[in-house]
Every structure is written in structure tokens, then in C-alpha cells.
Amino acid sequence: MSDVAIVGVGQSAFVRGYGGSIRELAFEAYREAMTETQLKPKDIGASIICSAPEYDKQRTPAGVLAEYLGLIPQPTFYLESVCSSSSMGVKVGYSLIKSGLHDVVLILGFQKMSEITSAESQERMGRGADIIWESPFGTMMPAYYAMHARAHFDKYGTTEEDLALIRVKAATYGQINEKAVYRKEVALDQVLSSDVVSTPLKRFDCCANADGSSCLILARQDRARDLTKKPIWILGLGAASAPVNMAGRDSLTGLKCAREAAKEAFEMARMGAQDVDVAEVHDCFTIAEMMAYEDLGFAKPGEGKYLIRDKETYKDGKIPINVDGGLLSKGHPIGATGGSQLRTVVLQLRGEAGKMQVKNPRIGLIHNIGGVGLYANITILGG
Amino acid sequence: MGFEKFGTVSFTSQTKVDEFVERLSQGKVSGTKCKKCDAAYFPPRADCCGCLSSDMDWFDVVGTGRLISYSTLSYAPTGFEEDLPYTAALVRFNDDIQVFGRLSKAIKSEDIALGMDLLVSPVKLPCDRISYEFVRP
Numbered sequence: 009m010s011d012v013a014i015v016g017v018g019q020s021a022f023v024r025g026y027g028g029s030i031r032e033l034a035f036e037a038y039r040e041a042m043t044e045t046q047l048k049p050k051d052i053g054a055s056i057i058c059s060a061p062e063y064d065k066q067r068t069p070a071g072v073l074a075e076y077l078g079l080i081p082q083p084t085f086y087l088e089s090v091c092s093s094s095s096m097g098v099k100v101g102y103s104l105i106k107s108g109l110h111d112v113v114l115i116l117g118f119q120k121m122s123e124i125t126s127a128e129s130q131e132r133m134g135r136g137a138d139i140i141w142e143s144p145f146g147t148m149m150p151a152y153y154a155m156h157a158r159a160h161f162d163k164y165g166t167t168e169e170d171l172a173l174i175r176v177k178a179a180t181y182g183q184i185n186e187k188a189v190y191r192k193e194v195a196l197d198q199v200l201s202s203d204v205v206s207t208p209l210k211r212f213d214c215c216a217n218a219d220g221s222s223c224l225i226l227a228r229q230d231r232a233r234d235l236t237k238k239p240i241w242i243l244g245l246g247a248a249s250a251p252v253n254m255a256g257r258d259s260l261t262g263l264k265c266a267r268e269a270a271k272e273a274f275e276m277a278r279m280g281a282q283d284v285d286v287a288e289v290h291d292c293f294t295i296a297e298m299m300a301y302e303d304l305g306f307a308k309p310g311e312g313k314y315l316i317r318d319k320e321t322y323k324d325g326k327i328p329i330n331v332d333g334g335l336l337s338k339g340h341p342i343g344a345t346g347g348s349q350l351r352t353v354v355l356q357l358r359g360e361a362g363k364m365q366v367k368n369p370r371i372g373l374i375h376n377i378g379g380v381g382l383y384a385n386i387t388i389l390g391g
Numbered sequence: 392m393g394f395e396k397f398g399t400v401s402f403t404s405q406t407k408v409d410e411f412v413e414r415l416s417q418g419k420v421s422g423t424k425c426k427k428c429d430a431a432y433f434p435p436r437a438d439c440c441g442c443l444s445s446d447m448d449w450f451d452v453v454g455t456g457r458l459i460s461y462s463t464l465s466y467a468p469t470g471f472e473e474d475l476p477y478t479a480a481l482v483r484f485n486d487d488i489q490v491f492g493r494l495s496k497a498i499k500s501e502d503i504a505l506g507m508d509l510l511v512s513p514v515k516l517p518c519d520r521i522s523y524e525f526v527r528p
Contacts, residue, residue, distance in 0.1 A: 127469070134468030135402060141434040144398020144522065145493050146464070146471030151479050154462035162460075162505045206479075207463045254481045255433060255489040260460045 012105045013232035013239035014389070015112075016041040016225035017351040022189045022339040025122040026219035030066060031076040034118045037221035037344070038077050041114075045225060045235045049078035052225070053110030056101055057086050058093035058117040059343030062132050065123050073116065088343075091292065092378035093117060094222060095346035095385035099245050101226045111228045112235075117348075118221040119341035129217070137380065138253040150214055150293065152254065152380040154206040157295040159260035161208065164310030168208050171294035172199035173316045175212050175336055178291065180322070182337020184363040187348075189218045189339035213294040218339025222347025224354075238358045243371070244277030244388030246270055250381050261310075263381035266303040270375070273386040277371075281305030284388075285369035286356045287327060288349035290377040291334040300375050301329070304386075328366045346376040350387060357391040398522050400470035407437035412521060414449065415513040420523045422488060423447040433488045452490060455508045455528055456482040461494060482509050482525055495526045 018040025020026075026033050034057075042049075055077070057070040066072055074084035089096045094117030101113040121129070133148050160166045179194035199212040232239040248268035251257060258264060274280055281304055289300035301312035306327050315321050321329040332338065332352040335345060353372035355361040374387040395404035397412050411434075414421045422433035427444040433452060438445045461480040471477075478494040490511055494503065509525040516522055 131469040134400070134470065138434075139402040140406060142491055143402050143468075144400060145479060145491070146399055146467050146474055146477060147479055148464065148466065148468055150466075151462045151464050155460040155479065155481060158462060158505070159460040204465050206465065209462075253434065253491060255491045257481075257489075260481065 010241040010243050011229050012102050012226055012242045013229065014224055014242065014350070014354050015227045015232050015235040015239055016044040016047070016223070017354045018042070018044070018223040019187055019344070019348050019351050020221045021187045022218040022220035022341055022348070024189060024218060026120055030064070030069060030118055030120050030123065031073060033120055033219060034073045034116055034221045035077065037118070037223035037347070038116060041223035041225050047112065047225065047235065051112055052079050052082060052114045053112050054082055054104060055079045055084040055114045055116060056097040057084060058088065058097045058115065058347070059119050060090045060093065061088060063119055063121050063123055063342070073118070077116070079114065089383040090378040091290065091340070091342050092346055092376040092383045092385045093343045094224070095350070095374065095376035095387055096247065096383070098224060098226070098242070098346070098350065098387060099247055099385065102242055102245060105226055105228050111231050113226045115224045115226065115347060116221065117344040117346060119343040120219045121217040121341060122219055141253055148206070149380065150209050151206040153293040153295050154209040155254065156260045156299065157208055160295060160298065163261050164313070166298065166313045168200060169196070170313040170316060171213055171298060172196050174291065174294040174297050175199045177316065177322060178330060178334045178336035181331045181364060182333030185333045185338060188333045188337045189216060190337045209293060209295070215292050215335040215340045218341045220339065220341035220344040220348070222344040222351060224347050224350055238391070240354045240357050241390045242387065243390045244273035244279070244386070246273030246276065246386040248272070248384050252379070252382050262299045262303045263377065263384065265381050265384035266300065266375060266377060266386070269384040269386040270304050273388050277388040279371065279388070283371050284327065284373045285371050286331070286353060286366050287329045287373040287375065288332070288352050289329055289334070289375040291330055291336050292340055292377070294336070296377065297330065297334065304373065304375060323364070323366055331364050331366060346374070346385065349374045349376055350389070353389055357389060396520050399474055399516060399520070408435040410449065411435055415521050415523060418513055419451045420490070420511045420513060421449045421451050424450050431486060431488060433490055452484055452488060452511055454485055455510060456484040456490065458503070458505050458507045458509055459483050459489065460505060461503060463500065478503070480525055482511065493524050495524045498527060
């Protein structure tokens with residue numbers, strides 16, 4: 009138990025092209041989370057709206073969405089740390105409650121990546137990093153993670169096949185997640201023979217863009233017990249940042265910000281990696297999941313490959329990871345992703361994860377990265 | 392020469408360190424060093440976040456660096472399609488200075504290996520543009 013609990017969770021289906029507005033997309037996750045509690049819109053003290061603004065046509069979406077959800081005149085504001093926006097929303101929501109300013113706070117993450125054309129999307133891809141010193145060379149997200157993969161291969165003997173095994177696992181669970189965008193089985197050969205995007209990463213090493221929304225409702229301890237029979241407590245929060253330019257990084261075999269954030273979260277929760285029963289990690293690329301195994305302490309540096317080779321991160325393994333299919337299968341609607349990861353862990357800790365349920369988990373961890381290790385948020389939850 | 396001439400596509404034209412481009416045209420790839428606390432920066436910065444001074448000197452990245460990692464792209468963002476395939480790379484020089492850029496196309500893919508020695512050298516691009524690339528010593 010802690011001072012703040014998650015009392016409601018919701019998520020829209022993640023899809024390739026959502027046939028509605030961002031308001032309607034947001035409403036899908038919102039309705040699901042609100043329906044879990046007895047809360048009325050007026051009971052929500054404040055709302056935090058999370059997305060990556062370069063995909064939004066609507067300027068300042070927070071007020072527009074809050075009105076559509078029925079959450080005005082309460083305060084609302086926009087929060088952005090790209091792919092980790094909604095996890096950062098949880099950190100800020102926790103602070104608003106812990107400070108005594110509000111009893112109940114709602115975090116709504118969304119992204120309609122199809123809001124802009126694919127040509128506009130191609131243009132934005134080039135601006136995903138340091139626009140002064142890196143973008144003029146023609147960089148893209150896959151290239152940066154590919155450079156991490158190359159460094160990891162060289163230092164530790166990790167192989168393309170090890171990364172492909174991570175995609176095979178993701179597809180195993182994507183098939184049983186009805187909200188995932190990619191629900192087909194993927195064979196090892198299929199991953200290894202897919203088109204090269206940026207050496208050594210191939211098409212199947214990369215997650216897909218998607219449209220989607222997620223919603224989390226946080227409440228102070230005394231309110232939480234009235235609102236749900238199964239409050240899930242926020243035990244640890246860690247957040248960190250790192251240089252945007254690769255020239256500022258000490259090493260490319262892991263993400264320093266993830267290690268810093270994990271240390272902070274574990275210290276706050278007074279526990280370590282060995283205490284975690286189920287985890288969601290930010291697998292925007294297969295190499296990102298491999299580095300997460302090591303950055304979080306589930307494996308020693310360089311030994312993440314044994315976890316996947318021995319299937320220890322499968323549902324019945326030592327530490328089940330991304331058994332909802334991860335970003336690789338669910339898709340990655342930037343602002344909604346962190347909230348979706350938290351939702352999965354909340355369902356696991358409640359024992360409500362259906363076919364994805366792991367056996368009696370007590371402690372869950374969420375690793376959510378923004379950019380190429382620019383931002384990291386680690387959240388530890390307990391039932 | 393303005394900063395908008397840097398790289399295949401430039402995304403911003405204004406920075407106080409636009410002398411970087413002038414120095415490229417003189418054959419030098421340069422960073423900045425704080426005159427007050429000696430902190431060295433690459434890419435160059437106009438301001439020192441260590442001591443808050445804006446009194447900076449230029450220094451040139453010279454000598455042999457070592458390839459830290461690389462990746463060859465098969466897809467490119469808008470404006471870079473004609474350059475494909477090209478190889479992004481990170482190279483570490485002395486004094487812990489690292490430089491992000493591209494490998495010269497003169498280096499064959501089968502000859503690329505982490506740890507290999509590389510120099511950084513200015514390169515003229517079409518349409519009066521300028522950049523730098525990594526070349527073999």
C-alpha cells in the first residue's frame with residue numbers, strides 16, 4: 009500500500025487508421041476507465057492530457073478533450089515527453105494527489121498518428137532527434153536503435169536471431185490481445201528474412217505506428233478504497249533524461265536514463281529487480297527490449313540474450329515481460345503507449361488479464377522510454 | 392556563409408555558432424571550449440552549462456578517432472532519398488570528444504568494423520552545401 013492508487017484503467021483498440029476525431033478516440037479509453045469506478049466527471053479533480061504535439065492538428069488539445077470528456081471547469085493541461093508522455097503524466101498526477109491539491113486525477117494519453125499524411129509523417133521522422141547537429145545527416149529513429157544493436161552485438165555477442173526471438177515472443181502474445189493492431193503469428197525465419205530498414209534492424213524488429221488512447225484514474229488512499237475493490241498502489245516512480253545527441257552518450261549498449269530511472273524507482277519502492285513478478289518494457293524495437301532486460305537488472309549486462317533464448321520472459325518464465333504483445337504487436341500510438349503499458353500491469357495485478365494472466369503477480373514494473381533514450385520513466389505497482 | 396548550408400537538408404538557419412560552417416569551408420571541423428572553465432563541447436555550443444559563461448574559443452577536432460557504432464539506412468526521411476543507402480556513425484576522438492555523422496561512401500560495407508580508425512573531414516555537397524564525413528586515415 010502507498011498514498012496513491014490506480015483505481016480505473018481503460019484503453020481503446022490500437023488500430024492503423026482510426027475513423028473518428030481525437031475527441032472520440034480519447035472518449036473510448038475514458039469511458040472504459042470511468043465505467044470501472046463509480047466516479048462522475050465532476051469527481052475528477054484535474055486531468056492531464058498526454059500526446060506528442062507534432063501529430064496533432066488541434067492546437068492545445070487538453071482543453072478541447074477535457075470539454076468533450078465532461079471534465080470542465082476543472083483544471084486540465086497538456087504534458088509531453090514523446091513516447092513516455094503518459095507515464096510522466098502518472099508521475100505528475102501522483103504529485104498533485106500527494107501534495108494535497110487534488111484527491112482524484114485522470115491521465116489521458118492519445119495519439120492519432122494517421123491525423124497527418126504519410127508524407128508529413130516522413131518529414132517529421134527526420135526531425136525526431138537533434139535538428140541542428142544530427143538531422144542534417146538524414147537520421148531516423150530506427151537508425152539510432154540500430155546503432156545500439158550494432159554496439160550490443162559487438163560487445164556482447166548478441167545476434168540478429170536473439171532480437172528476432174523477441175519479435176516471435178511479442179507475436180505470440182499479440183495474438184491473444186484483442187486490442188493489439190498486429191495479431192498474427194510471426195515465425196523466426198519471417199523476422200530474419202524481412203526487409204532491412206537500417207542495418208542490422210529489419211522490418212519485423214520495428215513496431216508499427218498506430219492510433220489509440222489510454223486512460224488511468226489515480227486516487228488518494230482513503231478515496232481509493234471506496235472507489236474500487238482492487239486498488240493498485242503506486243510504490244515506486246523514477247524518471248530521468250539523457251543527451252539527445254548520440255555524441256553525448258557514454259555508451260550505446262544500454263540506455264543510461266533507464267538505469268537512472270530504475271534506480272530511483274527501486275529505491276522509492278524499497279525493492280529490487282528480483283522482487284518484480286511481471287513487467288512491461290518499451291519495445292519500440294527488439295533491441296530496446298533486449299537493453300531493457302539489462303538496464304532494469306533482470307539480466308546482467310550482455311546476458312539479456314539468455315533470458316530470451318531460454319524463454320524466461322514468456323508467461324511461464326522467471327520474469328514475464330510484454331505478455332500483452334508489447335509495442336511490437338500492440339502498435340505504438342506515442343502519447344497512449346505508457347498508459348497502455350500501465351493498464352496491462354494493473355490488470356495483471358488485479359488478476360483480470362484473461363488469457364494473458366501470469367500466475368499470482370504481486371509486484372509489476374513499467375519501463376517507458378521517450379525518444380531514443382532521451383527520457384525514461386519507470387513505475388512500480390503493487391496489488 | 393550561413394548555417395542553412397549545413398548538411399543535405401538543414402532544419403534551422405540560426406545559431407550563434409554558425410561560424411562552424413565558415414570553418415568547415417576552411418577545412419576544419421570544430422567544437423567550442425569554455426575560456427573560463429575549459430569545458431570542451433562537440434557539437435559546438437555558444438554557452439557553457441557548467442559555469443554559465445558565454446566566452447568560448449573554437450578548437451579543431453584533429454587526429455584519429457575510433458568507430459563506436461554505425462548503421463546503414465535503406466529508408467530515408469523526406470529530402471534524403473537520393474543519398475540512399477548511407478551510413479550513420481558515431482566516432483570517439485581524444486579527450487572524450489565524440490562526433491556523430493556519416494561514413495564516407497568510399498568505405499566499402501565489408502570493410503566497416505567497430506573500433507576502426509577514422510578521421511573527420513569536411514565535404515562539399517551539391518547546390519553549394521557543406522557537411523563533414525568520416526574517412527579512413
